[in-house]
Amino acid sequence: MTTYRDAVRTALQTLLREDPRVFLMGEDVGRYGGPYAVSKGLLKEFGEERVRDTPLCESTFVGAGIGAALGGMRPIVEVMTVNFSLLALDQVVNNAAVMRHMSGGQFEVPIAVRMATGGGKQLAAQHSHSLENWYAHIPGIKVLAPATVQDAHDMLLAAVEDPDPVFIFEHQMLYGMEGPLDTEATPPSPWKAAIRRSGSDVSLIAYGGSVHKALTAAEKLEKERVSAEVVDLRSLRPLDRETIVASVSRTHRAVVIDEAWKTGSLASEISAILAEDAFYELDAPVVRVCTLEVPIPYAKHLEEAALPQVDRIVEAAKRSVGGG
Amino acid sequence: MAEFVMPSLGADMAAGTLANWRVALGDTVSRGDIIAEVETEKGLIEVEVFETGVVEALLVAEGEKVPVGTVLAEIRAVSASVPASESAPGDIISSGASDVDLDGPMASPAVRRRAHELGVFLGGVEGTGDHGRITLDDVQHLAGAQAAPIASGDRVRISPYARRIATERGVDVLRIGGTGPGGAIQASDVLSAKVPEPRKSVSAAERMQSAIAAAMTRANDEIPHYYVEHSIDMGNALAWLRETNASLSVAERLVSGAVVLRAVARALRKHKKLNATWQGGEVVPSDGIHVGLAVSLRGGGLVAPALRSTDEGSLSDLMARMTDLVSRARAGALRSSEMTSATITLTSLGERGVESVTPIIFPPQVAIVGCGATLERPWVVDGQVVPRPIMRVTLGADHRVTNGHQGARFLSALDGLLQEPEKL
């Protein structure tokens, strides 16, 4: 068994060892060992040239990553949290996403940007938000949300290999999670959603940290004789419409779990996809289980109340199947 | 106040048993709605209402047998819907401004209109407006509270998936209840619904059979039947059908039954005595030619609903009407008028391979035509024996009204008409 953190580190090691174009940069990725200890030990193995501690200038070090990618490197840029990444949004939206397009296909930006996302650690309103949907909104970049140890490893490899800018959102509650890791197996396409659990009554559609809450909810639901299918979106851009629609076409009910705020969320997008492509399959209104529309509070009970929780998913699923 | 009375569902019907009410007190009904089922000698018949209004009283209990003409229910007429724009929501109605019964709930036409649209019954409701006036908000609230499984009009609260599978399975979503939120019909409701004859219980079939038994016994006892039979060469008719159908889509294609039906109706134009009823010891000529079509039902029942003005309109139109009538007969969705207006009956057992039929007249009609199968038979044409498709047609008629000579001329005319199918 391997932790999610170690799986990311293993992938980083593999990439740094095998491809001289690859380097890692970000705040405290070197001597500190990474804010979530993901890159611990890498500085020693690969040196300061390839494991670069950056100044606190998200816009410029993400921009420099874009420039280095344009210049033929394969940079992996770590941004400490999604909240901080907002300082780099100019570079993401105005440069990374448009360079290929704006140049008529002459340039590409093969950059991989990793960042922590999500709440649950009482880090309050500037370190806990889920803004994956902001990124998933933007054509020209790709967005991944690894929910398993295996995906944490495989998706990083795929992101660095990809010729387009790829943004990886690592839920901060997952770093310590343990799971099997097979570094030899051929990984599935990162752009396809996965059925993490099969069921027949309702589809619980989630990504990142919420996948595990959905799986726990599915177990509880089973005890109440409700058979829930859990869909892990995995890729948030492009979205795997096919798998989402196929699952709901089997279960005819959907609960979408998203740690973002409901308004304008990916949950909204999934709901719209279901309305567009699965309308005649729906036997109940789509239910969204999202974070309450408040900044994430510090106090534990308030934070818990704000974030999607297993009980809320169970309740939503029961409402969907008509028993609640 | 309009009265809804036990209808006469046949000239010889004296009384009927109110089998089921399909409405409840306070329901809003519209002209043409089916509001009750009446059991007659001919079976269970749906009866329609000819008023639009609110059911104020149900005066006869289910299972009670009452004479024709007995008042079954009282319907309080509601004025034709008033466009909402003519009266702002919240208007208090003055006695001169509207024909609304002031003894009833106080509500503006717009509110009543909305209530009607939502299927909300306002009787006995105390509104939240001035002097207990019912407001639009009240109606909306009531719509939630009264949320019936079947919403009024065409709007049914049903999930898209449930609607889809209901269509696939032929389940009438107006006839099933919903167990979902707010009474919404969900897939499980559709899947558990009986199709397509959920209302026909075994006992109903038995009741129908006993009613048929009574009618046939009476006919056989009372009517002096005579029979004449004629073999008709269907070669021309079938050839013409093949040719005509070649250019039609499958759905539009004609069957020989429709051709025979039309020919019978046209033949009756010149043989009006066969198109009549026997009532109170005398013959009453019928106004139009409405051929009743004997349709056997699953479970052994038999009905003979009428196709009005069978001799008129195009053949393709008649074909469509016939298809519709048969399918509705089998689904138990006939109108009472269809059950009572036949002026003669046509029964065909050809599909079962029967060569000829000797049918019994449906009283109070005075004739019935029976057709056997169309079969290849040796036939003499121009002195040569050749195989031809031959159909044996039998006329059963009431000797009190016509005689065998007249019957034979009718069959001869029918034969002639079938030799020139293009004119039908």
Next chain:
Amino acid sequence: MTLYISRDHALDLLRQMIRIRRLEEKSVELYSKQKIRGFLHLYIGEEAAGVGAMRALREDDNIVATYREHGQALVRGIPAGEIMAEMYGKANGCSGGRGGSMHLFSAKRRFYGGHAIVGGGLPIAVGLALADKMKGEARVTACFFGDGATDEGEFHESLNLAALWKLPVLFLCENNQYAMGTALDRHVSDSDIVNNPPAYGIPSESVNGMDVVAVERAVHNAVESVRETSEPRFLELRTYRFRAHSMYDAELYRSKEEVEEHKKHDPIANFQERAMSDELITQSDIDTIEADVAKEIAEAIEFAERGEWEPVEDITRHIYARDLS
């Protein structure tokens, strides 16, 4: 003041400046005929800065430019026809019609584009230099930006990062005195821009951006220093734009007198005068250049006119390496 350059050198500098000037003058005409749309930021008045700087750079060096980049693109070698076609929005434009006037690109000429987010190109330049340094390339990345960019956080962050990581970036600030319509002393606390870079340990110098020879010399010295030390340098090119910020503006922020005063320092007229007085060139040389340039621009327009519109069905091309739609 003697120029101390060769006749060929002088002819080339003049030719490049005239190419830019005439191309843009024609662009104004085509804009008013609606052949060119969107924003059109003219370089007229600033030609010496671009020509002097570009001539001092090697073909292999990287260029990151701004939305006022027709001059740099043209001197870099992007054909006038491709630039014109790009402004037309045609598929044969240098960015396939996706970019327009503000976004001229050429991969094979290491021209990393016109950038229209003020200051947004600086981190890119830093990254390009980082890549070169890590790969051991002796290349310099020249990054053009205006005085307005010095207001931006990315300017200061980029200077800091380039200095911290010792990256071969040449920062070229084209100070035309206005951040769009806001005068320099109204948008920075210290209007002496060269005072900024030393705070990050970057050598900094100011040069008369209206003097093409002075610019070329200064840039040459700076770029070779960057190449040698692999550390950033900063140059301020003091210049002035004669036309509106974009195609048209009311120019409420400056007086006609001020513009007329600066026009006395027109980089082309002044250079011609000096080159002729130094007997490097003659009027007939100028006439030849003008005739050649007129022909080049006529051909460029023809190239643009002839170009095809990209089919709408291709709209999702160039978003990803492989179309995801």
